[in-house]
Amino acid sequence: MKSETSGKSHNLATTLAIAFVLISLATLIIAGGFLLFVLFNTQRDAVAGRQRIVALQAANAVDGFIQEKFNVMEAAMRLTRTTEDRKRAMQVLLGLQPAFRQLLLLDMQDKNLFRVTRLSRNESFRLDRQLERAPFPMVKEGKRHISLVYVDTISSEPLVIMAVPVRTVLGDALGALVAEVNLKFMWDLVDSLEVGETGYAYVVDRDGRLIAFGDTARVLKGERLDHLKPVIDFTKHDNHEGHAEVTTFTGITGKKVVGTHVPLGTPDWAVITELPLKVAYLPVVQSAGTSAVIIIAMAILAALAGTMVARRLAVPILNLADTATRIESGQIGLQASLEGPLEVIRLAGAFNNMTERLQVMLDTEEERSRKLEGEISQRIKMEGALRENEQLLTNILESMDEGVLVLNRDFEYQIFNRKLEEILTTSRDVALGRKPWDVFPAFRTKAYDEITEKVKIGELKGVSERQLPIPSGEDKWVSENFSPLKDAQDHDDFKQIKIIKEYDESIPLVLCDGSKVQQVFLNILKNGAEAMAENTGDERPPTFILRVQEDDPWVRVEIEDNGPGMDDKTRRSIFVPFFTTKPVGQGTGLGLSVSYFIITEDHGGELGAYAADSGGTLFVIRLPKAGKQNT
Template identity: 30%
Template sequence: MKETKFHSLTVTLTIVFLVLSIMVLLTASSLQIYFNYKIQRDIIIKQQQLIAEKAVNTVKSFINEKSNILKTVASISNTATFSYKEQKLILEKLLGSEPVFRQLILLDSKKQEIVRKSRLSNLLSLQSTNEEIDKFSGINPRNLYISSVYIDEITSEPMIIIASPIIDVLENFKGTLLAEVNLKFMWDMIDSLKFGTNGQTYVIDKSGNLIAYGDISRVLKRENLIHLKNIAEFVNNSNSFEQNTNVSRGILNTYSVSCIMPLGFPEWAVVVELPVEEAYKPVIISLHLTGWTMLLSFVLALSTGIYLAHRITRPVKNLRNAANKIGKGSLDSKIEVESSDEIGQLAVSFNQMVEDLKKTTTSIDNLNREVMERKKAEEEMQRLNAELESSMAKLEEANQEMKNFVYIASHDLREPLRKITSFGSILEKSLKDKLSGEDTENLTFMIDGATRMNKMIEGLLVYARVSSKTQPPQMVDLNEIITQLQQLELSVVLQEKNAIIEIPKPLPTIEADSVQIRQLLQNLIANGIKYQPKDRIPKITITSKPDANGIVRVEITDNGIGIKAEYLSSIFVMFKRLHTRNEYEGTGIGLSVCKKIVERHGGKIGVESHPDVGSTFWFTVQIAEKQLANVVMEPSEICDGLD
């Protein structure tokens, strides 16, 4: 047989778990880094766009404010026609109120200088200013004009010329008001727009020249930034250029997230830059944390893999060792079940296999012992069967004795009582005037005692017949039973008491012994009529309602004297009476008969009562199958009451 190379299952499981863990970690970390980068990039772009918009609005507000001042002064009626002294006074006041204006010049309609007011000495050369004014001569004088940025050769400060036309009320061109604006006042506004630690904000013109920046020296050098990618795109497409945000080299010659936004008019642009290291600092921190997390997770995954591999393979190794022992003949080897998973089930099955193997090798003594035990069990079963047959015979004998007692009670006991009652009545009539008062009373007691004894025997017979004389279950219409009781058994007492029986809704058809159900209803209704105050008309209400599992609950409610709470649990006990015979007649057997009838039908009986208000006797019985599909019955009045 060819020998196969051994491969450790522990090592294999460890490697598989480690590889899967690394794949999950790499996937989760990559997704986290990507989404963090994307979110941070969107935040930076929006942040820089907001700052750029703020800077653009600041520069525009600066230019528009100065332009509007010139427009306001130029709109004063007949400014060009004022006297030289008046014109000079106007320019002096404007120059004094606006430090941004370095000099103001008023030209006539032919663009000839009328008056000039300057902060500089008359001895200083104004060659650069005059050159810009000469450029204005070729421009339409009716439009607002803003010149290109130029550097004054004397102060080395950036300047622009703003020219506003003077138009009279008849829309005639009268002249031009020019102002030389010093842009150094815009530097502080741009420098105040700080963001981040190393964020940069600056303004360039359409040629790429730096005109506003925190480092003033670079502005004074008139540094041109067209070599930067974003600036070059703006200069080459100044007319159609829109805002742009990307990563490129910035003004500090470092890679930055740069946002450039044009002003429109004048043709300048605001640039906002933030170094990449600062912009993506949260992403870089997250990357470092992810790296450390992956390293720690790798160590944890390796440890967990080794632990799980040993935990999984240890039962397999135990199984292998036990199999080797069994192969050598040791049938007492067992595996300890340490888990409830598949490995644990395998261990249980292995132990069961060993146990079955031991049973198959049981000695002849054990087999004989098992045979003897089976024989003893069979003998014990035969003995128990004999005892059961004996008990059944005794029970049959007791039943026969009960039947004999019923026969004796119905014939041998009742016959003497009838004779006593009959002859006592005859003696009472024949000796009516011959006996003394005491003898007459004794004779009456004898007749009443015999009558009560006869009724008690009749009650006992009825109680005994509940079990001995039964009929198979059949369909019983409760409405029909009650109607027959009103017309027959209860007709006399109903008329005597003027009692009323009400059935608000038709009662269901049940499956029961019709004779016994008739006896049950007769007893409960008769009790409700009997136990009444003397001045009250009895009223009996009979209702029903469905219960679970095809059971119906029938309730007989009266308006009688009621029952005290302490007697509710004992009224179904035989011979139990709550009143004397002088108050209410009875034997104390009727409710016991009712309880036995209901229990024979597999139901329950109970009572709910309030003294001087009335009682509700209820019982449960099986409803007929034809009514199970429609337990809730339609309302219909069956009996409005009988007098």
Template identity: 25%
Template sequence: MILDPSAPLRTGFKLRILDSVRAKAQRLAFIRVFHNRKRERLVRKYFVVSVILIAGGLISGGLLEIYFRYIEGLEQVGSTQQDAAVGAAVRIERFMQDIATTMKAATKSAELNSPRISKEYEFELKRLLFLAPAITEAVALDSSGIVQAQASRFRAVSASVGTDLSESTTFKETRRGNSYFGTVYFRGSDPYVNVAVPIEHLRGEITGVLQAETSLRDILDVVSSVKLGKAGYAYVVTRSGDLIAHANSRLVLQRRNLRHLDQVTAAYRSEPGEFRPKAIVTRNIEGQKVFSSHAVIPILDWAVFIERPVGEAYAPIYASLLRTSILLLMGLGVALLASFFVARRVVRPLQTLRQGVEQIGSGDLSARLEIKTGDEIEILAEEFNKMTAHLREAQTGLERKVAERTQELTIANEKLEEASQLKSQFLANVNHELRTPVSAIIGYARLLRRETEGQIPPLQRENLRDLLNNAERLLAQIDSVLDFATIEAGKMEVRIERVKVEEIIQGAASTIETILRDHSIKLTRDIAPEIPAMNTDREKLRQIILNLLDNAVKFTERGEIKIMASQQNGSLKLVVSDTGIGIEKGDLTRIFEEFHRGDRSSAKKYRGTGLGLAIVKQFVRLLGGEIAVESEVGKGSVFTIMLPMDHKESAAA
């Protein structure tokens, strides 16, 4: 291989440049980190980090506190209203239970000692009206549901004596032995409800039913007595949505039905008799946004609602949240001020450290850091001082080594220049001293063969042919050496032109066939007819084919050499195969190396310089292609080349 004499010199220069770049990079790194005061102020960074940490903690904690205070406030407001609703529900339930108890006491009259209810029981009914002012009418039914006695406070009794009420729901339900509270109905603008209790002659023996019509106007007093805040109010609604009592009696007189309200729907979403307190934010009958709580009266299937405007209900919550927010902001301000002062105190030594390191980074290795803080910063400053001392020593040693290396490279460069001159002189001598006389020998041999055609004996004619073949082979080897030297020097040019592949292959094959006259070898061509002309270097393509065929002839004693050409995916595919001795697996990766001729036995037996395949590989690379080889010892070798049909480059890289 011919070496580039300037390579070591370029390597030395690269090393020097690399060392210089590294030193500058280290210096720039120091300057970037510590020099830009406007962008990298440590006080500001420390303060920002402190603000983020402290403010983040305080704000997170404050937001959690505000959230939980809000939830607790909602629960407290809801609990307060719920307690008021439950209290009102208990009072209403007790009011109705008292009426039922008074009625049960009336069933214990001596007039009912006999199984049959007599008309004289009317006195007890009137006495019942006196004891329970809410009762407006009372009737006594026997076990068959026939009215036996009656009494009314204001008007004639709706059911006269002898009336059959056995099919009424009130009678049927009470006949089973339990007190019964009927559904609410209105007479005029007043709500009423029927209350009935069983009449027992003996324990478990029901002899009749005492039924009373009860006015619900007294419930208004219970509702009106509920005072919650400035604008809180209460009202009572049945399952069907009828308004029984309201702090605003005008709404009751209007006989409003409220089952379309969300709070009424929520209250009766469960089964009757189930106690499920609720508290929701919704709109009232007038469309105002309110905070609503309710309690269901199971035995009556009524619901008591307590409502307040949202603004009033949430006022204590908002006040608590405001106080918490003010305290949070005050704590945050104090924490930020403390962080700022602490940052300045902690960062001041770091500023001194930065200034010292800035001097070191600018190249002043004599600078020392004088920091006395008694902590890690002082230790860091001492380490910087030690590092500076080491850098001074290293710089001195490096300068000495650079001077020595420069001297060595200068001497080596002079020797390489001398070697380059010798190489150039040698190649010139080869070209002049060898190629010129060999070319003359070939010319005289050809002239002699032409002039003596048919005039000399066969033996002399054979000797003349051997002379011409050997001279041409020697010239080819000289050309190979010169070509390879040109390739190694990077001066090999590629001349692109339109080339007919078949002509190149036929010409190379004809040249090889002159060599095969004395060999037991058959040369076969298989050229696809559809191969178009390609843009490539004619001489290099011809040399590639000639070298491959010559290599096949060299290592094939008998058998067949075959060259195939076809177009495949926009590339020319050339395949040269032989039935020669083959190649060892260990040599497959080395056969394209310059001057490689296999093992010693084959090198002595077969002629050549070992440059043929090396030149093939270099030419294939120059033409933008690839080469591959497959071989088996004793069976032959197959060389495959892929070349682009349209080579764009005009010169080798």
């Protein structure tokens, strides 16, 4: 009987041991398989991500080569005013840019005005024949142009033609600057790109022809790669944005690779990167192998532990098995009871740690979901607030008792409120999106031809008002008011300042950008107010004297303060970018330099600072009268 009892006890222990081992193995296999699946997908995504980053870096490098050529050409023309200046700039540009074989300056009739070249006379005229076969009218529309790649019949080097528009300061088209660019200088750039330790990067055009690769012999042969999968995707799909998916294909060297391509847009090329398949997925295989060994080791250890402690785990192990089954059924938050022998308690604790980690993972995902929902909710609220603000602005404009109109940069009606409809007896549906002279034929009369797109400088508080005559029984003016003086007076620095106005009654028209000129006035006024506020030892009340008068061929605006003034060295430096006399953290040194650029470059005027008789500073702004702008 005793022996029989012992046998039954042994059988129960064996059964428990087998059950414990099976449960442990099942749990490890499920968890391990899931972890291997997640690891494989994570590593695969990481490989794809690295390939995308490498491809984008390569594309940025190639695109940077092309854009740098465009930028230096445009900068050379933007900094010149006369034909002689442009000739000198072209000669300097040819010396600084070894990729340029020759440069041509063309007028609006495509006539060659000037040429600089590294080639012989006969070789240089091959560019003329190339231009005859591939004209580029889009440059006259203010756009950049780059031609298809062609090969020099003598040197077998790939070339392209790049062209940028040449304009006056006021934006009038003068012609085009054309450059013949040798792409062999891009070969070294592409060859230096690192795609892992054994990968490649190369460039193809829209026809699938190889134009840049480390093996220059293949480039010189004009090899076509339209049999490669990324090249096929590029040539068949007109996709100029983003990049393609990372795929596996037979690469340029005939080996299986992982790669992708990135279209450049302009020029119509694509940069392709590829990495050998074995090299790309080596980290994936290594990580999977390591994880599999760990899982197998854990399974073996679990089996051994189950066999050793099975006889002491009768009731506790059954409870633990029941807990494991319930967790497997979906009760993730369940914890195993820590009771029984020490080994069982430890096993239950380890099991609980595993479930806690799984719970943390789930909680993290839930937190991410809640955060995403919050962001979506916030965006919806912001969009609703934006719509409310837009509606509020519309309601304010519609409820105003004055006629309000706004003209956009193309001099077309953008806002035309209800009161203005009553004043002009013209429907806004007729006016919106059209130019004034298309709505009111009287603008075509001789009396109004000189007024188009000009600003009338009246009192300084309205110097940046954009004014436009509207024909009717009497001359009426509808203004879009931007009063820099009023805005300044609302500021704390201006509340104690006396303002003296000396305005000429008959001020001619000028052509300017009202918002930019307003910014200039505000910068000068604010700097003067701060200077007078710091001049605590002067008993005179702080005062601005504002003058507007004709100074043929200019309209002259003077802003004078009675502050402490500046010495000669400071006055010579105030228009230099980043120069400031303020303490660190209180000034950027950009206000007056930007103002100087707005007046001189954007408007062809003059801006200077002088010592005033009052001991302060006198700023003098000269803007060209209508019809007197420099071209």
